[in-house]
Amino acid sequence: MIDFELSDGDNKLINEAREQATLARKYARYYDQNENIVPPRELKEAVGRPDPFEERLKMEGQISGKAMVEALLHMEFFRGDVVPLRVPKISLGNYVLESVGTPEQIEKWGKARIAIGITEPGAGSDPSRITTTAVYDKAKDEWILNGEKIFITFAEDADAVMVFARDKRDDGQLGYTSFLVEKGTPGFSVGPQVKKMGIRAEDTAGLVFQDCRVPSLNHVKADFKAVFKVFNFSRPIVAAFGLGTSRAMLDFTLEKLAEIGISPKYQSGLSCQDAISDRLAALEAEYEAARLSVLRAKWLEDQGSAVKIEASMAKAMGGMAARRITKECMEILGNFALSEAHLAEKWFRDARISDIYEGPGEVQRLMIARSLLGYSQKELR
Ligand SMILES: Cc1cc2nc3c(=O)[nH]c(=O)nc-3n(C[C@H](O)[C@H](O)[C@H](O)COP(=O)(O)OP(=O)(O)OC[C@H]3O[C@@H](n4cnc5c(N)ncnc54)[C@H](O)[C@@H]3O)c2cc1C
Known part of the structure; x- marks a missing residue:
């Protein structure tokens, strides 16, 4: 039977999140009006306060479930504002790495904040239309990426981006695959912050890959599925x-x-x-x-x-x-x-x-x- 009654552990975390959301709210208008300024990873009010997302992981048995409590905490934080006291340490690209990365890749980038780069000017709701290409250079054991991504969350603040691209297979067909591209890689640039209607505090920008070379190790073999x-x-x-x-x-x-x-x-x-x-x-x-x-x-x-x-x-x-x-x-x-x-x-x-x-x-x-x-x-x- 599904029981949605919250446990004492759930309520403890939710109450902490609610207090933090109240503290963060005073920054709401500032970052709404100053869209070019990406909020810090941690606001000063976070110092000395627990991170409810991390606490949740230590409280197995006292909470209703890690996933359920994660959702409840996000509801509380967004009740305050888009700006949290602490920006989450991981992003969608981390989940891709965790699910299909090799032990070596996870060891190398597991602690990085990894954004996800799928959307392109001609490919939003239908990501099968992406045109970013990845070509293998056998002589150097490197991949060369070319293409553009738009509206990427954490574009500026992330340490790396998981880029969804099309690669040429041995049979000449184009497949779908992914690459982890670190900030500072030659040929990879991040555009200015997008001027948005809402959630202006959220770091959102476009990405360009121009003959951007990454080693084979950066090929995270995450296909479409x-x-x-x-x-x-x-x-x-x-x-x-x-x-x-x-x-x-x-x-x-x-x-x-x-x-x-x-x-x-x-x-x-x-x-x-x-x-x-x-x-x-x-x-x-x-x-x-x-x-x-x-x-x-x-x-x-x-x-x-x-x-x-x-x-x-x-x-x-x-x-x-x-x-x-x-x-x-x-x-x-x-x-x-x-x-x-x-x-x-x-x-x-x-x-x-x-x-x-x-x-x-x-x-x-x-x-x-x-x-x-x-x-x-x-x-x-
Ligand atoms: C603030 C922000 C942050 C984002 N962050 C990221 C990110 O981190 N990484 C990333 O890869 N992308 C990101 N995106 C892109 C986002 O995922 C796309 O905007 C979204 O998938 C929709 O694509 P689109 O904007 O191209 O709209 P379109 O696909 O062009 O759709 C336009 C409209 O047509 C409708 N439509 C489309 N196809 C159909 C259909 N078959 N039947 C009926 N209606 C349809 C849609 O519902 C929509 O209303 C972000 C976007 C925003 C605005």
Whole structure:
């Protein structure tokens, strides 16, 4: 039976994350307005405080599950802001390395922060369209990379990038594979920070590879399947980001309504419920449904079960809930919410990303439909 009651261990970590999120919130507007400045890996308020993500790993037996608690912590941190007290030590490229890297590769780069570089100007939702090439130079036992990646998270701050590319196989066909490219490698450059609508504190830039040579050791043989398996774990986390922002928005809306003497009457029954209670009840229900879908995907992950479809469901529901909740709260709050004196307008902009990266809602729904109906990618696109 699935039991979502939180343990004392869960609550201890969640409370710490909530306190840290409150401390981080004071930086929210600064990094929103200064997009060219990448936040430090650790803000001064983090000193002397535990890292709840690391504590979780030491608390097996006291918590509901590593994966589930990870999602709950992200929800708390995003309730504060996009800027955390501590930037996570690893990124998506690390998961690729851990799942398919050789012991030698893991030994060498296991502690590096590794971004993931998949998206290109002509390849977003459909990554099979990537055109970055990798050509093997037998004489030097090196690979030569050429291509461009766009919208890469941690582009500036990461120590290395896991680059998804096409290589020429012995039979002349182009395959899919990956390379770990370290910062400072000749021929590898990082573009300026992208000016974004939301999550402006997040380090996002493009990458260029121009006759960029890497040794054979950097060839991490992650094919299409291996790279995209990582998203089974990270998609519910992206939904958790959006739900953290949504919770902040809902709480702010309730607080502002309370200041003018309005509090929702959820118990009054449909026949005498006022319009505002009806609207807020629908938003709370959507929030709760999406939150449970995230917890279900992460609970399955903790049980070692396959999570591909559940991860897509959580991502589709979380992304949509975040968009709808922040939009409707803006409407309920009125003109006042547009002022930069409050974070509401920022949360509205920030929430949009949870329905874009790691696959927009439309694409998640396609994947779910394909899986449930037994269609291939070619049959249903
Ligand atoms: C802030 C930010 C950070 C990012 N970080 C990274 C990163 O670290 N690494 C990385 O590799 N990428 C990253 N991305 C890229 C992100 O994963 C892509 O933006 C995303 O996959 C969507 O691709 P696209 O933007 O090219 O949109 P498109 O694929 O061009 O889609 C445009 C629209 O069409 C819809 N659509 C597309 N195909 C279909 C279809 N078959 N049926 C119905 N509708 C469809 C989409 O849902 C979307 O609404 C990031 C993007 C952003 C904005």
